[in-house]
Amino acid sequence: MIDKKNQCGCKAEEQKSTNVDSCGCSTPTPSGCGCSSATTKTNNSTSKFISLILALFLTFVISYSLGKKSAKNKLAQNKANFTAIENKIKQQPQTIVYYFHATKRCMSCNLIEKTTKEVLEEKFTTQLKNGEIVFKSINFQKKPELAKQFELVSSVVVVSQYDKNGKLTKFDRLDDVWKLKSDSKKFTKYITAHVKSYCF
Amino acid sequence: MISLINIIIVVISMGILTAISPCPLATNIAAISYISQNNSSHKTTLLASILYSTGRTLTYLLLSLIITFGMLKSATLSRFLQEHMNEFLGPVLIFIGLVLLKLIQLNLQLKFKGHKLQEYAKNGNIAAAFLIGVIFTLSFCPVSATIFFGGLIPMILKEVQAAENPQFFTQYLLPVIYGISSSLPVILFALLIVFVTKKVDKFFDKVVAFEKYFRMISGIIFIMVGLYYCLNYNLELL
Numbered sequence: 001m002i003d004k005k006n007q008c009g010c011k012a013e014e015q016k017s018t019n020v021d022s023c024g025c026s027t028p029t030p031s032g033c034g035c036s037s038a039t040t041k042t043n044n045s046t047s048k049f050i051s052l053i054l055a056l057f058l059t060f061v062i063s064y065s066l067g068k069k070s071a072k073n074k075l076a077q078n079k080a081n082f083t084a085i086e087n088k089i090k091q092q093p094q095t096i097v098y099y100f101h102a103t104k105r106c107m108s109c110n111l112i113e114k115t116t117k118e119v120l121e122e123k124f125t126t127q128l129k130n131g132e133i134v135f136k137s138i139n140f141q142k143k144p145e146l147a148k149q150f151e152l153v154s155s156v157v158v159v160s161q162y163d164k165n166g167k168l169t170k171f172d173r174l175d176d177v178w179k180l181k182s183d184s185k186k187f188t189k190y191i192t193a194h195v196k197s198y199c200f
Numbered sequence: 201m202i203s204l205i206n207i208i209i210v211v212i213s214m215g216i217l218t219a220i221s222p223c224p225l226a227t228n229i230a231a232i233s234y235i236s237q238n239n240s241s242h243k244t245t246l247l248a249s250i251l252y253s254t255g256r257t258l259t260y261l262l263l264s265l266i267i268t269f270g271m272l273k274s275a276t277l278s279r280f281l282q283e284h285m286n287e288f289l290g291p292v293l294i295f296i297g298l299v300l301l302k303l304i305q306l307n308l309q310l311k312f313k314g315h316k317l318q319e320y321a322k323n324g325n326i327a328a329a330f331l332i333g334v335i336f337t338l339s340f341c342p343v344s345a346t347i348f349f350g351g352l353i354p355m356i357l358k359e360v361q362a363a364e365n366p367q368f369f370t371q372y373l374l375p376v377i378y379g380i381s382s383s384l385p386v387i388l389f390a391l392l393i394v395f396v397t398k399k400v401d402k403f404f405d406k407v408v409a410f411e412k413y414f415r416m417i418s419g420i421i422f423i424m425v426g427l428y429y430c431l432n433y434n435l436e437l438l
Contacts, residue, residue, distance in 0.1 A: 051303045054423070058291050061434045065287050068434075102282055102342060104432055106223050109342050141283050151275040154282065154345035178346045 095133045095198045098158040100140040100147070109155045112177050113137055115184065116157050119191045127199065159194050172198075204365055210355075211374050214347050215381030223341035226425045228386050230293065233418040234332055235390035236397075237300070237411065245394045248329040249387040255333020257379030260348070264375035267353055268360060278340065278349035285339040286433040292335060293426030296328070300419030333383065352378055 097120060099113045120128060120135050127133040140147040150158050150173055160171035172194055180187040219228065235248045267274045298304045340348070352374070359370040397410045432438045
């Protein structure tokens with residue numbers, strides 16, 4: 001668009017005066033030079049159209065985000081009560097291996113989750129079957145109480161132990177999963193060693 | 201002395217790793233396009249690079265100081281930024297894109313003392329490179345958050361406690377070294393692009409012909425990356 005305007009040989013800054021439109025944004029309109037009016041009119045209306053569409057999109061995105069925030073706050077209170085109850089019904093002491101992720105998942109994060117799950121299924125098959133070890137993949141942005149409890153910085157694997165009353169007794173945050181993610185042998189060893197130390 | 205050099209090397213590699221890890225790729229591309237669009241002279245590109253780097257470095261330093269002075273816990277700050285900054289980024293990027301495409305015109309006159317500096321600023325809102333550095337730094341992704349909040353900060357805290365090296369070095373200089381090295385890959389890439397275009401410029405004997413297109417390309421990249429962030433973080437569609 002802009003390069004077409006320059007075909008008339010004027011400097012870009014000189015040939016534009018501003019035109020304020022309804023959304024408060026000012027759009028450039030060429031004036032004062034001998035450009036052919038047909039091209040400039042189309043350019044002008046296209047730019048206005050694009051600006052309008054994007055302005056509408058932005059308004060939608062911002063209002064959606066704000067709406068989402070207030071809905072989340074209400075939900076968080078209910079969920080806090082729910083987790084408290086959820087942890088109480090457990091009858092036996094348990095080792096829970098958490099994979100914590102954010103709402104937005106990345107490739108490396110998915111890889112870490114997948115490999116951790118595979119290691120558990122391969123090395124701790126019986127414990128997984130009888131419920132001694134449980135694997136949980138959790139969005140830490142939706143469970144702020146857990147994020148606080150484990151002092152999460154970002155997506156990570158956590159090994160934790162709960163007693164039969166559902167009370168957290170100890171935990172380890174396996175931050176090195178990020179360093180070892182591309183070395184599957186070391187990764188397997190790292191996870192296995194930590195989970196083993198948490199077995200009953 | 202040896203431990204000091206070791207620490208510096210580790211911090212530099214952490215910074216570079218932050219920049220080249222795949223998750224901030226979209227924002228890095230946007231930053232490269234923004235810095236290299238001011239390609240009418242090497243000085244403008246260099247100034248934009250320095251401002252971008254300063255923006256990044258000061259932000260890292262500030263975050264680090266907030267934690268080392270005990271105002272906020274590392275984990276709390278990390279989670280807060282990851283949850284809120286990425287939602288803020290999309291609309292901002294689209295806005296910058298619109299400004300770059302001149303679909304929105306801002307009448308910002310920057311008052312620099314030297315006339316020359318003012319000339320540079322006019323050439324393409326170079327000062328915004330600082331702001332871009334700040335907001336790109338604040339929008340952490342899992343990898344960069346783990347490296348900074350899970351790697352660098354605990355290291356700094358440990359060093360401050362051990363007090364083997366001067367406190368000024370550990371508390372202030374390490375975040376600065378990290379910030380500078382995290383902006384190096386982007387700056388090098390932008391300078392390379394400008395260098396290549398200059399060569400092509402000379403070959404065709406057409407000076408400044410590219411700048412116009414670079415500005416447009418940069419604007420389009422900002423809008424695309426902005427839309428990606430909006431769809432991904434605000435609307436959670438991707």
